[in-house]
Amino acid sequence: MAGLANRLINRPILASIRTEAFRHNLNRVRELAPESKIWSVIKAKAYGHGLEGAFSGLESSDGFALLDIEDAQWLRTHGWQGRILLLEGLFHEDEVPIAAELRCDLVVHCETQLRWLEAFTPHSGHPMNVFLKLNSGMNRLGFTPEQYRTAFHRLHATGYRMHHMTHFANADQVDGLPSVGAQMECFMTSTEGLEAPCSMGNSAAILWHRNAIGDWARPGIMLYGASPTGQHADIAHAQLEPVMQLCSEIIDIQDIKKGERVGYGGRYQAPENMRIGVVACGYADGYPRHAQDGTPVWVQVADGALGVVCPLVGQVSMDMLTIDLRAVPAATVGSRVELWGCHVPVDDVAQNSGTIGYELLCALAPRVPVRIE
Amino acid sequence: MAGLANRLINRPILASIRTEAFRHNLNRVRELAPESKIWSVIKAKAYGHGLEGAFSGLESSDGFALLDIEDAQWLRTHGWQGRILLLEGLFHEDEVPIAAELRCDLVVHCETQLRWLEAFTPHSGHPMNVFLKLNSGMNRLGFTPEQYRTAFHRLHATGYRMHHMTHFANADQVDGLPSVGAQMECFMTSTEGLEAPCSMGNSAAILWHRNAIGDWARPGIMLYGASPTGQHADIAHAQLEPVMQLCSEIIDIQDIKKGERVGYGGRYQAPENMRIGVVACGYADGYPRHAQDGTPVWVQVADGALGVVCPLVGQVSMDMLTIDLRAVPAATVGSRVELWGCHVPVDDVAQNSGTIGYELLCALAPRVPVRIE
Numbered sequence: 001m002a003g004l005a006n007r008l009i010n011r012p013i014l015a016s017i018r019t020e021a022f023r024h025n026l027n028r029v030r031e032l033a034p035e036s037k038i039w040s041v042i043k044a045k046a047y048g049h050g051l052e053g054a055f056s057g058l059e060s061s062d063g064f065a066l067l068d069i070e071d072a073q074w075l076r077t078h079g080w081q082g083r084i085l086l087l088e089g090l091f092h093e094d095e096v097p098i099a100a101e102l103r104c105d106l107v108v109h110c111e112t113q114l115r116w117l118e119a120f121t122p123h124s125g126h127p128m129n130v131f132l133k134l135n136s137g138m139n140r141l142g143f144t145p146e147q148y149r150t151a152f153h154r155l156h157a158t159g160y161r162m163h164h165m166t167h168f169a170n171a172d173q174v175d176g177l178p179s180v181g182a183q184m185e186c187f188m189t190s191t192e193g194l195e196a197p198c199s200m201g202n203s204a205a206i207l208w209h210r211n212a213i214g215d216w217a218r219p220g221i222m223l224y225g226a227s228p229t230g231q232h233a234d235i236a237h238a239q240l241e242p243v244m245q246l247c248s249e250i251i252d253i254q255d256i257k258k259g260e261r262v263g264y265g266g267r268y269q270a271p272e273n274m275r276i277g278v279v280a281c282g283y284a285d286g287y288p289r290h291a292q293d294g295t296p297v298w299v300q301v302a303d304g305a306l307g308v309v310c311p312l313v314g315q316v317s318m319d320m321l322t323i324d325l326r327a328v329p330a331a332t333v334g335s336r337v338e339l340w341g342c343h344v345p346v347d348d349v350a351q352n353s354g355t356i357g358y359e360l361l362c363a364l365a366p367r368v369p370v371r372i373e
Numbered sequence: 374m375a376g377l378a379n380r381l382i383n384r385p386i387l388a389s390i391r392t393e394a395f396r397h398n399l400n401r402v403r404e405l406a407p408e409s410k411i412w413s414v415i416k417a418k419a420y421g422h423g424l425e426g427a428f429s430g431l432e433s434s435d436g437f438a439l440l441d442i443e444d445a446q447w448l449r450t451h452g453w454q455g456r457i458l459l460l461e462g463l464f465h466e467d468e469v470p471i472a473a474e475l476r477c478d479l480v481v482h483c484e485t486q487l488r489w490l491e492a493f494t495p496h497s498g499h500p501m502n503v504f505l506k507l508n509s510g511m512n513r514l515g516f517t518p519e520q521y522r523t524a525f526h527r528l529h530a531t532g533y534r535m536h537h538m539t540h541f542a543n544a545d546q547v548d549g550l551p552s553v554g555a556q557m558e559c560f561m562t563s564t565e566g567l568e569a570p571c572s573m574g575n576s577a578a579i580l581w582h583r584n585a586i587g588d589w590a591r592p593g594i595m596l597y598g599a600s601p602t603g604q605h606a607d608i609a610h611a612q613l614e615p616v617m618q619l620c621s622e623i624i625d626i627q628d629i630k631k632g633e634r635v636g637y638g639g640r641y642q643a644p645e646n647m648r649i650g651v652v653a654c655g656y657a658d659g660y661p662r663h664a665q666d667g668t669p670v671w672v673q674v675a676d677g678a679l680g681v682v683c684p685l686v687g688q689v690s691m692d693m694l695t696i697d698l699r700a701v702p703a704a705t706v707g708s709r710v711e712l713w714g715c716h717v718p719v720d721d722v723a724q725n726s727g728t729i730g731y732e733l734l735c736a737l738a739p740r741v742p743v744r745i746e
Contacts, residue, residue, distance in 0.1 A: 010441060010442040010443075010459075010463060010464045010465065010468050011440060011441060011461075011464055012464055012465075043657070043691070043692060044657035044691055044692065044738070044740065045738075045739065045740055047657075048657075067384065067692055068383060068384060068740060069383040070383075086383075087692075088384075088624065088653070088692065088693075090383060091383045091384055091385055091622075091624065091653070092383065092385075095383050109625055110624075110625045110626075110706060112706050112707075135627065137633075137634070138635075138636065138637075139627050139629050139633060139634065139635045139636065139649060139687075139695075140625070140627070140635070140636055140651055140690070140693060140695060141624075141625050141651060141693070142625075144627075144628075169634070169636065169637055169638065169639055170637070170638060170639065173638065176638050176639055177634055177639045178634060178639060249464075251461065251464065251483075251514075252482055252483045252513075252514050252515075253483075254508065254512050254513070254517075255517075256512050260510075260512060261510070261512065261542070261550055261551060262511075262512045262513070263511065263512065263513055263542065264511075264542055264543070265542065265543060265546065265549050266542055266543065266549055266550045266551060276512060278513055278514060280461075280464070283731075283732050283735060283736075284416070284417035284420075284421075284735040284736075286736070289728055289729075289732045290663070290727065290728065314512075317513070318416070318417055318731060318735065319416060319417065319440055319460075319461065320461075320513060320514070322512075322513060333483060333485050334485075354663065354727075355662050355663065356662075358656075358691060359656050359662045362656060362657040362691065362738070363656075363657075363659070363736055363738070365417070365418075365735070365736070366418065366739045367417065367418055367441060
């Protein structure tokens with residue numbers, strides 16, 4: 001922890017960001033989508049990993065896709081010359097000139113945004129790139145098929161460089177409705193004859209619907225080494241590597257007797273005399289409070305990668321969680337613990353908590369120090 | 374949003390921290406625990422509210438209780454002269470002189486910490502305050518009843534100013550095991566004859582177990598206006614006020630037809646033709662991905678407090694959520710929305726998401742701008 005500098009840190013929790021894993025995962029995307037350019041999606045502070053590590057590991061991307069114009073500015077300040085896509089476009093009209101100055105590509109998903117762009121004349125004379133969003137069935141953002149063609153012509157006529165875009169609701173599911181096929185059909189019909197590059201595929205499409213990627217792929221979760229479905233087994237074949245490793249330490253050990261209970265609500269009851277390890281990580285660090293008894297937690301038993309997976313027991317509290325140490329007699333106060341990363345896939349923690357890895361990664365709390373490796 | 378300065382913000386999401394509500398809630402604590410001094414618990418960056426607003430609203434506390442020594446330093450830098458309690462004590466021996474210099478009171482919960490303090494001689498000559506933690510049944514941190522008395526004598530003999538401390542597992546539940554009564558009995562027996570001030574009561578004890586508070590109360594969640602049980606109805610009588618208000622805007626509206634589906638997985642299916650509002654708030658802002666259809670979202674329909682509560686429909690995504698606008702024909706792109714705060718108790722959102730308000734407040738994401746009012 002000594003290298004963390006400047007911050008006065010006592011709690012032993014730490015998130016490490018492995019930039020080498022970013023590079024590896026981006027290469028895997030390129031192998032899976034060799035015909036496409038790659039928007040690396042780094043919204044939500046790079047899914048909780050922080051912009052700095054993501055920029056460092058993903059600098060060979062064709063562009064970065066994000067949400068906050070503040071993050072676009074950060075990239076420009078740090079020397080990024082390539083393309084930047086604002087995934088939800090602009091939220092207020094007065095941002096149009098700022099986005100133009102930052103040379104951002106803009107998603108346009110509604111009539112209000114369209115009018116702002118019609119009313120704008122860029123100072124530079126350079127035409128801006130627009131990704132016009134079609135609502136092909138997800139019913140979140142985008143123009144309906146009926147509105148789409150007119151919207152395209154209006155922006156094209158105003159001088160914007162046009163691109164088509166849509167988003168899939170179920171590229172990670174076999175039988176979800178609407179299906180990728182139905183959305184693709186809607187997309188093809190709506191864009192027919194409107195010549196422009198297109199962007200469709202998210203991580204799930206890149207992995208499982210290679211006909212539905214388009215000229216610009218938009219990988220997100222797979223760059224971080226987690227699964228679009230929330231099931232680690234589903235991406236085992238894709239050979240992705242986890243980027244974030246969340247570690248902490250055992251800060252106390254309780255020897256409890258058969259029948260005694262652990263933590264809030266006394267949720268866990270000891271089936272025999274046993275040792276309970278208290279780990280300095282709780283839901284205010286971003287660990288899910290929903291985690292059930294049995295959620296895997298890795299405890300190091302010797303230098304290096306030698307360790308044992310122990311089950312979480314008892315309700316996760318704000319700053320701590322408790323684990324069953326029966327399988328690790330060698331564990332002591334100070335033993336290193338991995339909450340997720342190389343030994344415990346974040347998706348396995350998510351699955352034990354009724355959610356997906358995305359949510360856990362994004363939820364990493366500001367109080368957890370981050371180290372870029 | 375203009376007053377936010379310095380940050381280049383486009384997304385319309387904003388968390389407001391009402392310092393007046395902090396003051397009101399602290400007064401309520403004093404009325405409920407008139408005999409006790411008050412440790413205001415501001416760990417986890419003041420339960421997600423940020424130290425600045427909490428310090429401003431709670432400066433009449435007798436002391437602040439927290440976890441990160443960095444936060445203790447922040448308080449001293451900002452002029453706090455009163456007491457500070459490190460709720461989990463120290464994590465490494467080299468922090469002992471730092472904590473002494475910052476004039477922190479220390480929890481001591483295990484043998485390792487006890488040895489560090491025995492080995493330390495304060496430069497100032499001022500004795501440090503120690504809160505010795507008894508594990509009276511929660512089985513998380515603390516000395517067992519068998520170890521406690523010896524630990525007390527050792528620290529007392531070394532010259533520390535001693536206090537007793539324990540923590541309840543079920544002060545918010547009627548029939549949870551171990552009960553408050555059982556823990557109290559254990560506490561009384563273990564501390565008998567060891568003269569020292571004691572600290573026991575958390576928010577739940579202050580609200581429902583007034584005989585179990587002690588000389589130093591430790592209110593946390595109630596200072597933020599949420600319920601220890603996770604049920605808003607349980608604190609209605611206590612007249613607490615919500616401190617955080619999380620607001621955003623509608624950024625798109627979809628007119629969908631009967632039978633169409635909304636969002637990832639197509640979870641929600643329209644029972645009739647209807648309007649869907651897309652709100653700029655998702656799980657990467659800290660809104661719970663677990664939120665079920667029907668979770669209340671307040672939509673403003675005119676200036677001031679005039680609004681309508683609409684049900685959330687469809688899976689919460691990373692940056693957006695979708696609501697049923699049938700009850701609000703006046704809603705447009707740009708309409709203001711409250712996710713939780715004055716119109717929607719955070720506990721009601723939590724209850725619809727299988728968790729408690731604590732988790733939601735702490736999970737407020739770093740990308741959400743905070744305004745102190």
